Amino acid sequence: MPVPVRIPTPLRRFTGDRAEVSVKAADLSSLLERLFEECPGLRGQLLGEDRKLRSFVNIYVNDEDVRFLDGLKTAVKDGDSVEIVPAIAGGGE
Amino acid sequence: MSPGPGTRATRGGEARKKGFDAVTQPIVCTATYAFDDTAEIRDHFEGRVAREEYGRYGNPTVRAAERKIAELDGAEDCILFASGMAAATTALLALLKSGQHVVMTSDCYRRTRQFVSKTLPRYGIEHTFVEPGDDGALETAIRPGKTRLILAESPTNPYLRVADLPRLVALRDRHPGVKILIDSTFATPVNERPLEIGVDLVLHSATKYLGGHNDLLAGSLSGRADLISGLRDLRGVLGGVLDPHAAYLLLRGVKTLDLRVRRQNETALRVATWLESHERVERVFYPGLASHPDHEIARRQMSGFGGVVSFLVKGDLDAASRFIDATRLPIIAPSLGGVESLIEQPALMSFYELTTEERRAIGIFDNLVRLAVGIEDADDLIADLEHAFSTAARG
Numbered sequence A: 001m002p003v004p005v006r007i008p009t010p011l012r013r014f015t016g017d018r019a020e021v022s023v024k025a026a027d028l029s030s031l032l033e034r035l036f037e038e039c040p041g042l043r044g045q046l047l048g049e050d051r052k053l054r055s056f057v058n059i060y061v062n063d064e065d066v067r068f069l070d071g072l073k074t075a076v077k078d079g080d081s082v083e084i085v086p087a088i089a090g091g092g093e
Numbered sequence B: 001m002s003p004g005p006g007t008r009a010t011r012g013g014e015a016r017k018k019g020f021d022a023v024t025q026p027i028v029c030t031a032t033y034a035f036d037d038t039a040e041i042r043d044h045f046e047g048r049v050a051r052e053e054y055g056r057y058g059n060p061t062v063r064a065a066e067r068k069i070a071e072l073d074g075a076e077d078c079i080l081f082a083s084g085m086a087a088a089t090t091a092l093l094a095l096l097k098s099g100q101h102v103v104m105t106s107d108c109y110r111r112t113r114q115f116v117s118k119t120l121p122r123y124g125i126e127h128t129f130v131e132p133g134d135d136g137a138l139e140t141a142i143r144p145g146k147t148r149l150i151l152a153e154s155p156t157n158p159y160l161r162v163a164d165l166p167r168l169v170a171l172r173d174r175h176p177g178v179k180i181l182i183d184s185t186f187a188t189p190v191n192e193r194p195l196e197i198g199v200d201l202v203l204h205s206a207t208k209y210l211g212g213h214n215d216l217l218a219g220s221l222s223g224r225a226d227l228i229s230g231l232r233d234l235r236g237v238l239g240g241v242l243d244p245h246a247a248y249l250l251l252r253g254v255k256t257l258d259l260r261v262r263r264q265n266e267t268a269l270r271v272a273t274w275l276e277s278h279e280r281v282e283r284v285f286y287p288g289l290a291s292h293p294d295h296e297i298a299r300r301q302m303s304g305f306g307g308v309v310s311f312l313v314k315g316d317l318d319a320a321s322r323f324i325d326a327t328r329l330p331i332i333a334p335s336l337g338g339v340e341s342l343i344e345q346p347a348l349m350s351f352y353e354l355t356t357e358e359r360r361a362i363g364i365f366d367n368l369v370r371l372a373v374g375i376e377d378a379d380d381l382i383a384d385l386e387h388a389f390s391t392a393a394r395g
Helices: A009-014 A028-038 A042-046 B005-011 B038-045 B060-073 B084-095 B110-123 B135-141 B165-173 B225-238 B244-254 B257-276 B295-301 B317-326 B356-361 B378-394
Strands: A003-006 A020-023 A057-061 A082-086 B077-081 B101-105 B126-130 B147-153 B179-183 B201-205 B219-223 B281-285 B308-313 B342-344 B368-372
Touching: A003 A028, A009 A042, A009 A082, A020 A028, A028 A042, B005 B060, B005 B257, B060 B077, B060 B219, B060 B244, B077 B084, B077 B225, B084 B110, B084 B147, B084 B179, B084 B201, B084 B219, B084 B225, B101 B110, B110 B126, B126 B135, B135 B165, B147 B165, B165 B179, B219 B225, B257 B281, B257 B308, B257 B378, B308 B317, B317 B368, B317 B378
Parallel strands: A003 A082, B101 B126, B101 B147, B147 B179, B179 B201
Antiparallel strands: A003 A020, A057 A082, B077 B219, B201 B219, B281 B308, B308 B368, B342 B368
16 A cells, blocks of 8 residues: 655645655655655755755654654554655744 | 774864864854855755754854764764753653653652653653663553653662663564663763663763763753754754853863763772771662672673762661761762762752651652762762761761
8 A cells, every 4th residue: 555645835846746645665765765766856855965864854654753753764554644844943033 | 993982072073173273162152143145044944055043953062062972972963951851851842742651760850750740741641650670560561552762760869770771772672663761861971871782862961970060051862863853953942952151161071071980980989888888877879889789780781880879877867967967078969970079868958848758658768868979089088978977976
C-alpha cells in the first residue's frame, strides 16, 4: 500500500501541482527516494549536499516531527501519513 | 586517536583564531543581527546562507560553548539553556505529547519529578516512577506504543545510585520508539559518556561541574544532530536561552573541567574512605566505595566516581545540623561541582516541609549530610570535618 505524502503549497511546482503524492516504502529515506524518482525537482528542495534534511524543512509522520523519531530512518507502514512542512526556524521576533 | 577530555575541554569546538584575532571567544552582546539587504533575508530563510537572525534563536558565544560541550560529550551537537531545568522541561515538552508516557526513576531531581507529575498530566502526558536499580520494574512500566521516554539520572542525588547504562540501552532496543535521556550532571563527561554507550540524549546542569565556579546557571542537552535541531526550534519558542555573558563564564570554566574533576574524584574518594572508618559516621554513600550498591556498575562504566559524598552522621536531625554548623571550610549551600566545597542537610535544604516519617518514606534520612567537594586540599577538608565531628559531639 502506498503511503500518502502531503506536499506544501510552495513545493507543488515540483509535483505538477499535486497536493499529495503516494509512494511505497519501508522507511522515510526510501520513501523520499521514490518521491524524488517521481518528482526530481524536490530533491534539492528537501536535502542538502550532505544528503541530510535541510534545516528549513521538517517532515512529520503521523503528526510527529521525525527529528524526535528516528530521523530519515523512521519506519513507515500502511495507514501512515507523511507531511512535508517548510519550517520557519526563526522569524517573528 | 580521538583527543582526551583535557584537550576537548580546553580546545574542543574552538577555532585556532577567533574574531579580532582573539585567542579567547569574544562575548557577542547583541539582541538582534543586521542583514545587508532584503535579498539576504530571502537567502537566510531559503537556507542558502547560514547566519544568526535574532537573539532567542542563537548567539555566537553560546554556540561556541555548545560546540565545546558537544565535543566533551562525544555528541553530534549540543544545545544550551538558561538552566538545567530549562533544558529538562524543554526536552520533555519536545519529546512527549498527549497520550504518551514517560518512565523515570523515583530518585530523579525533585523539580524534574514535580514537572512530570504536576505539569505534564495537564497536557495528557502520563508517567510511572520506578525504583532505581530495578530493571524488571522498569521494563514492566513500559507501555508498548505509548512510552516514548526513559528518564534517569546517573549518578543520582543524594545516594549516588549509578544506572546500568548498557542494560538500559538494551532494554530500549527491545522497545521501538522509546528514547533514553540521562541526566549526567553528577558524572560529567570526564567520568562517563553515556552517548558512547548508546543513550539518545544527555543532560547536564552546567551550573555544577561544567561551569565549575558557582557563578552561573546553565543547562545542556547533547545528542544526534537532528534531535538537537528539533530541541533548538522549541527553545526558540519557549525562550529559555543562555545569556552570552553566562556562556562566556561557562566556556572559561569548562576549559579546566578535566583538571578540576580529577582533583574532585581524588578528594571525594579520600574523604569517603576516611568517613567510612569514622566512629561518628553511620553510613557513607559513594560509588567509589566497595560498600556502595552500584560499585561494580560504576567501576565498569565510569572512569572516576565524582565529587559528591553523602553520609549519615550518628544521631538525629539536630546532631547532623550541629556537625554541619561546626564545619568551617565547606560552605553551607545547595548545589555542587564548583571549586568551593559545599555542604548541606537534604532533610532541611530540599525537604524542609516534610515530617521525619514522610522524609523516611521517600528515603531521605534526617541525619543525612551531602558534601560536594571542591578543589581545596583534601588534608584541609578532612581536618575540618574531624574538627566539626568533635565540636558537634561536645554539643
